[in-house]
Structure formats: structure tokens, C-alpha cells
Amino acid sequence: MCAAFSHIYIEERARSYEETSRILSHFSDSTKISIRHYKDVFNRPSQDSALQNESKSLILAVNDGRKIFDAAPVCQDFGMGKFYYAESAMNCVFSCDYCFLKGMYGTSNVVIFVNIEDYFEECEKYLKDGPLYLCASFDTDLGALSGISSWQSKWEDFASSHPDLTLELRTKSAICEVKSADNIIYAFTLSPDEVIRRYEKKTPSLDVRIRTVNNALNSGANVRLCFDPLIYIKDYELCYNRFADKIINDIDLKSVRDISVGTFRISSDYLHNLRRACPGSSAVLFPFDREEGYCVYPKDLREKMMGIIVNRLENAGCGNKLYVNP
Amino acid sequence: MVSDDLEIILTGIGKVNAAFACGRMFPMGLTRNDLKADIVINIGTCGARDLSGLFIVNKITDEATGRDFYPDIIRVSGVPEASLVTVDEVKTDPDPGVLYEMEASAIYQALSKLISPDRMIFLKVVSDSGDVNGITTEYVNDLIKSHLPEIKRIISSVREGTGKEASISNDDLYERLYASTSMRVHIDELIRYASSLGIDGRKLFAEAGIDEVSSRASGKEVITRVRGILTHLH
Numbered sequence: 001m002c003a004a005f006s007h008i009y010i011e012e013r014a015r016s017y018e019e020t021s022r023i024l025s026h027f028s029d030s031t032k033i034s035i036r037h038y039k040d041v042f043n044r045p046s047q048d049s050a051l052q053n054e055s056k057s058l059i060l061a062v063n064d065g066r067k068i069f070d071a072a073p074v075c076q077d078f079g080m081g082k083f084y085y086a087e088s089a090m091n092c093v094f095s096c097d098y099c100f101l102k103g104m105y106g107t108s109n110v111v112i113f114v115n116i117e118d119y120f121e122e123c124e125k126y127l128k129d130g131p132l133y134l135c136a137s138f139d140t141d142l143g144a145l146s147g148i149s150s151w152q153s154k155w156e157d158f159a160s161s162h163p164d165l166t167l168e169l170r171t172k173s174a175i176c177e178v179k180s181a182d183n184i185i186y187a188f189t190l191s192p193d194e195v196i197r198r199y200e201k202k203t204p205s206l207d208v209r210i211r212t213v214n215n216a217l218n219s220g221a222n223v224r225l226c227f228d229p230l231i232y233i234k235d236y237e238l239c240y241n242r243f244a245d246k247i248i249n250d251i252d253l254k255s256v257r258d259i260s261v262g263t264f265r266i267s268s269d270y271l272h273n274l275r276r277a278c279p280g281s282s283a284v285l286f287p288f289d290r291e292e293g294y295c296v297y298p299k300d301l302r303e304k305m306m307g308i309i310v311n312r313l314e315n316a317g318c319g320n321k322l323y324v325n326p
Numbered sequence: 327m328v329s330d331d332l333e334i335i336l337t338g339i340g341k342v343n344a345a346f347a348c349g350r351m352f353p354m355g356l357t358r359n360d361l362k363a364d365i366v367i368n369i370g371t372c373g374a375r376d377l378s379g380l381f382i383v384n385k386i387t388d389e390a391t392g393r394d395f396y397p398d399i400i401r402v403s404g405v406p407e408a409s410l411v412t413v414d415e416v417k418t419d420p421d422p423g424v425l426y427e428m429e430a431s432a433i434y435q436a437l438s439k440l441i442s443p444d445r446m447i448f449l450k451v452v453s454d455s456g457d458v459n460g461i462t463t464e465y466v467n468d469l470i471k472s473h474l475p476e477i478k479r480i481i482s483s484v485r486e487g488t489g490k491e492a493s494i495s496n497d498d499l500y501e502r503l504y505a506s507t508s509m510r511v512h513i514d515e516l517i518r519y520a521s522s523l524g525i526d527g528r529k530l531f532a533e534a535g536i537d538e539v540s541s542r543a544s545g546k547e548v549i550t551r552v553r554g555i556l557t558h559l560h
Contacts, residue, residue, distance in 0.1 A: 007384070007399060021469050031407050033385050033396070041396050046358055046442040049400070055400050232557075234523070282522035287553050298557055 005058040005110075009035045014060045017114040020273065023060060026148045035059070038111055043088070045106075049277040052108035053095050063087070063113040067122045071135065072267075076135075076260060078224075078323055080166070084126070085138035088113050088151055092141045094172060095201040097281040098231060101139060103270025108277070110151055120158050127164050135168040143171030148150065152178070159184050172203045174212045180220035185257060188213050189225040192243035195231050199283045206243075210250050217255045224257055228303045228325060229264035230253070231283055232297055236306060244312035253318050261309050262325025263302040271295050337368075341412065341432035348436035348523075355442065358440050365445045365484055366437055367400070371466055371478060372427035372452035375420040377408060380473045382480075383448035385409035388431035395434040398444035401484050405476070410450060418456045425450050447484065487489060502536055503545030516552050522554075530555060 008030045014020050015034075024032070035041055038061035049251055068086050090111040102108075115118075118144065126132045136142060142152040150171060156179045159167040161226070162185055170187040178186055190213075191199075192232060193206045204212070216223050225247075247253075266274065274284045288295035296302060313322060332415050337347035350514075352361065382405040386395040386460065389411050399407060410523050411417070411424055412431035420426050437446055451473050454461055470477075496517060513531075520527030534551040 009396070021474060031399070033386065033409065035385075036394055040394055044398075044443050045438065048400075048442050048444045051400050052398065096394055117539055127349065269433070280522055285515070285519040285522045287512070287557060301557060 001023050003202065004028070004029050004099065006055045006065075007031045007033060007057040009033050009038070009057060009059045009109075011035055011038055011059075014114045016259045019112070019114040020060050021092075022150060022183060023112065023114075024056075024146050027058075030058075034265065037061075042049040042105075042107055042109060042111055046107075046147045047107045049106060049108045050279060055199070056093065057109045058115055059109055059111040061111055062115045063118070067113075067119045068126060068134070078260070080133040080134065083133040083303070085135040086119055086155075087125070087139050088116060088119050088136065088155075089142065089149070091138035091139070091143060092222055093144050094141055094203045096172075097201070097278040098229060098264055098266070098274070100266055100270055100274075102277040103272075103274040104281060107272060110145075112145065112151070116151060116154050123158070123165065127162060128204065131164045133145040133166045133168070135170060136251075137168070137170045141173055143173035143175040146173070146175055155183055155244060156181070157199040160249050168224070172200065172209065173207050174204045174214075174256075177215045178219050182222070185224050186216050187226050187260075188216075189226040189228065190243075190247065191227075191231070192239050194233060196235070196240050199231060206246065210246070213251055214230065217252060222257045223255070225251070225253075225259045227309050228260045228262035230262065230309065231264055232286060232301065232305065233282075236305060240305065240308045241312070244309060248312065248316045253313070253316055256318075258321045259313060259318055260323045260325065261306060261313070263297050263305050265294050265296045265325075268293055268295050294295045321324070332481075337370075337429055337433070340428050341414070345431040345436045348433055352440060356440065362442075363488060364441065365447065365488060366433075366441055367449060367481065367484070368430060368449045369434050369470070370427055370429060370451075371452040371469065372410065372425040373417055373454045373456050373458070374408075374425050374452045376422045378452045379406065379427065380449060380451050380476055381406050381408040381410075381425060381461055382416050383408060383410045383425065383430060383450060383542070386434055386448065387411045388435075389413045393431070395431060395438070396443065397434065397446045397448055398442075400444045401487055402447060402480055403433055403483075405449075405480065408434050408450075411447065416456070416458050417542075420456050425452065426456075434560075438528045447480070449480065455529045468488035494528075496528075499531055499536070503531075503548060504542040505545060506542065508540075509545065509549060512549050512553070516556060519556055525556075527552070528554075 008027055010032060012034055025216055038059045041059055066082050071083050071085050136155045146152045155167060159165050160181055166183045168185045168187050172189050190209055196203060213223060268290055278284050289298050335347050335351055337344040382402055384399050384407045408425050410430055411426050413426055417426040451469055454471055496513055499513055517527035520530060530552050536546045536548055539548055
């Protein structure tokens with residue numbers, strides 16, 4: 001996919017990078033504006049992220065700060081004990097109402113850091129201390145950016161030459177190419193079409209995502225399925241049961257590496273921004289319970305929602321592949 | 327005030343005058359939230375070496391401080407964009423491709439405390455190329471007049487794209503439910519959620535027994551009942 005950006009802000013120091021030229025070559029019609037530092041645009045106070053979402057801008061920058069971070073405790077670690085994420089881009093060209101990025105950032109504009117080699121250098125420092133589990137598509141969807149940026153394939157190449165690195169690339173996109181390698185995991189987030197149509201704007205349909213999953217499996221890639229977050233909608237039992245039918249029928253689950261299941265949860269601090277970004281969305285206006293700093297569905301509701309998917313997957317023989325978020 | 331929803335303020339020349347005018351524009355004590363539906367359009371002339379016509383500004387540099395500011399160009403389309411430098415004295419040797427004037431950076435800085443970057447729109451008409459001799463009031467008036475149709479079009483399109491948010495007061499519910507501050511937050515949250523589902527939340531409160539409420543405790547029970555209905559709609 002090749003997103004349209006009305007404006008592209010370019011840090012002066014980013015201009016000399018090859019990736020900058022590559023990206024700009026896709027956008028001859030966009031207005032280009034030179035900037036000193038990406039934070040001058042990205043971090044402006046009180047931006048109207050809902051309005052920006054209708055006309056996103058792209059920011060090309062050099063990250064001279066920290067590049068790899070510890071993931072929050074609420075994130076599924078897939079039994080790895082601890083995992084890290086790399087912030088080689090921030091924000092997403094998709095527009096999911098419930099996305100934590102809308103809560104974390106006060107803007108819908110997308111940043112791509114063009115100095116990827118510096119990320120690899122920092123990664124190598126971590127690898128000196130032992131194996132590293134790294135999510136490279138955490139604060140963004142690199143698959144969705146692959147039409148304009150080469151970062152997904154650069155990360156794949158880097159992982160291929162560093163066997164101690166386990167790389168997770170999470171996406172909702174219809175990525176065309178995957179790499180078959182033991183240490184690269186393609187994590188596909190799947191949702192019922194009712195949820196996609198209502199809350200996951202600009203993302204591919206379930207059929208397209210399933211086709212992408214099957215292409216990846218046929219290519220011999222490591223595939224993770226993420227039924228996370230499950231989003232509450234009216235008639236969710238019917239909706240998620242139909243969804244489970246489709247997944248079980250259309251995907252060879254035996255070939256899937258593992259499956260993550262979890263209901264929507266978000267830091268209480270982010271919910272305010274999220275509601276500002278999507279002021280009419282029932283996905284974020286739901287009257288959540290507050291538990292230990294996180295907004296969650298009421299316990300009975302989340303147990304019922306989880307139960308539908310978990311039971312169906314267990315009955316389909318996938319019990320040993322399930323990672324269930326509480 | 328030229329109409330119920332449009333006010334014109336003359337800033338005068340230079341950053342101090344511009345900042346002072348911004349200060350007069352909004353009474354003391356107003357917050358960003360109070361002004362969330364307001365839009366400020368700065369219209370003025372500027373110098374440029376090789377540009378002519380009307381521009382919308384996408385970058386403002388304050389020459390004295392070196393600071394840059396970026397109005398968000400979302401609400402206006404179809405107008406040529408340019409970057410602008412705010413100077414303290416007339417720029418007699420302008421760089422190519424850049425607009426020069428004497429107020430924008432001060433206006434942006436003064437208003438950014440209250441107005442979001444998409445709601446500050448800077449429209450500049452090129453009046454000269456650095457030589458201001460012979461620039462008279464009449465000339466400037468005629469120049470702006472010649473661009474009035476376009477300026478009016480921009481103001482109209484900006485107006486169409488905005489508007490005060492209609493808000494319904496829940497004060498009567500607060501009173502009837504003996505609501506504390508936190509209960510009020512819950513009431514508002516439930517009504518907004520109901521609205522997002524196309525349900526009349528206030529009607530739900532009526533159906534959940536608001537007429538029987540005689541204390542804060544029974545008010546809380548009604549809120550709990552409404553919440554139960556809304557979170558288990560299946």
C-alpha cells in the first residue's frame with residue numbers, strides 16, 4: 001500500500017539519507033517543508049489528531065536518541081520473559097479507533113526515522129548480552145509502510161544475519177513478500193469484518209488478511225495470529241463465533257507458530273487522548289473498568305469474549321499454541 | 327465585530343503590536359477548551375523576491391530567535407503554500423522562494439497557548455520585493471481588495487468545516503441522581519457511549535428508575551443499572 005501524504009516535513013539532516021530520497025520519489029505531488037527537528041512538528045501542543053487523520057502528514061527524521069525500548073508489562077511476551085521494541089517509525093497509516101498510538105501520541109502524523117543503520121548498531125549492542133526478542137513494528141505498522149519505505153525488508157535482512165535476534169513484525173497489512181527464517185515472526189492481527197468496517201479504518205478486509213496469512217504460511221514463514229484486541233460490539237457472541245468459524249476453516253492452524261488472544265485494554269493515561277482522537281467511536285467511549293492503571297472491559301464481559309475464541313481454538317486443537325492475555 | 331461569529335482586529339505593524347492585539351482578542355481567563363471552536367486568520371501583506379499573489383503559510387521562522395513554527399494546513403486547500411520569515415526590519419534583499427513580513431511569528435506564539443495549529447491560518451499577499459518606497463495605504467488596500475474573492479472563499483470553506491459542538495447539559499440528571507463529581511463523570515461517560523451507539527442515554531436513565539432516587543446511594547444504583555444495560559447489550 002502506498003499512503004497519500006498531503007505534506008512531508010523533512011529534517012535538514014535527513015535529506016542526505018538514501019531512504020529519504022527513496023520515500024520522496026513516491027510523493028511528487030506532496031508539499032515538502034524543511035524542518036530543523038521532527039519534534040517541532042510532531043510534538044506541537046494541542047494538535048487536532050482527528051482532523052489530521054483525514055489528511056496525514058509524513059515526517060522524515062533522524063533519531064539521535066534512544067532507539068530500542070522495553071515493552072510495557074501489559075504486552076504479551078510470548079513466553080520470552082522480556083521483550084523489546086524498536087521505534088524506527090512512529091504512528092500508522094491505518095486508522096484503528098482503539099489503537100494505543102492514538103492515545104500515546106497527540107497527532108496522527110507519521111514519522112519515519114531514516115537512519116536505520118543506527119538502529120542495527122544499537123541492536124548489536126543488546127545482542128552482545130545474549131539473545132534478543134525484538135518487535136520492530138510496534139509503534140507503527142511497517143508492513144503498511146512497505147510501499148514507500150524499505151524498513152521492513154531491511155529489518156528482515158538484519159535478522160537473517162543475526163540468528164540470536166528473534167524479530168517480530170506485526171501488521172494488519174496485505175504485505176506481499178515475507179522471508180522464511182527461523183528467527184522472523186510475522187504477526188497478523190485479525191478481526192471480524194464487523195470490527196474492521198467499524199473501527200479499523202483504511203485496513204484490509206478479513207478475507208485479504210487471511211489470504212496474506214496463507215501466502216506467508218505457503219512461503220514457509222513463521223506466522224503468529226493475533227486475536228488481540230477483541231473489541232466489544234453488539235452481538236459479539238454471534239460475530240466472534242462466525243469469525244472463529246472462518247479462521248478455523250480458512251487457515252491451516254497446524255502450521256501457525258502461535259496465537260495470541262486478548263481483549264482491548266489501554267493505559268488510563270492514554271484513554272483521554274484516544275477519546276479526543278475518535279470522539280464518536282463506541283470502541284473508545286465504552287465505560288471501562290479501571291484496574292491497576294489500565295482501562296479494561298468488565299471482568300465477566302472480557303471472560304465471555306475471551307471464552308468464545310479460546311474455546312473454539314482449543315476445540316480446533318490449538319490449545320498448546322495459545323497465549324492468553326489476562 | 328462584523329457578524330455574530332466573525333471579528334476583525336487590526337494588529338498594526340511589528341511583533342509587539344501583533345502580540346498586543348492577540349492579547350486583546352480574547353478576554354483573560356479563557357482556556358484552550360473555551361476556544362476550541364475558534365479559528366484565527368491572519369491576513370496581511372509581505373515581501374518576496376520572486377513570488378506574487380496570495381499564499382497560505384506552512385512554516386514561520388522568527389529571524390531574531392531562529393525559532394520555527396508550523397501552522398497545520400488542513401482546513402484550506404487549493405491555495406499556493408509558502409514558508410515565511412518574520413523580521414524586525416524590512417528585508418531589502420529577500421531570499422528567493424520565501425515570504426517576509428513582520429507579525430506572523432508573534433501571532434503564532436501568542437495564540438499557540440490557546441489555539442491549535444490547524445486553527446491558525448496565515449494568508450499573505452505579496453506587495454513588494456523588498457523596496458517599500460511608494461507602498462501606500464491605498465496601494466495595500468487595492469491589493470488586498472483584488473484578492474478579496476479568494477479570501478472570502480477561504481473564510482467560507484473554513485466556516486463550513488467547523489462549528490460549535492452542540493452539547494446537551496446533564497445538569498438535571500446530576501441533580502436528580504444526587505451526583506458527586508465522580509458520579510457526574512460516569513453519567514457523562516455513559517451518555518456519550520450511548521450516543522455513539524445511537525441510543526438516547528438520557529432515556530435509559532429515565533427507564534432505569536431515576537424517578538425513585540431519593541439519595542446519593544440510590545443515584546449510584548441507577549448509574550450502575552444503566553452501565554449494566556449498556557455493557558451487556560446482547
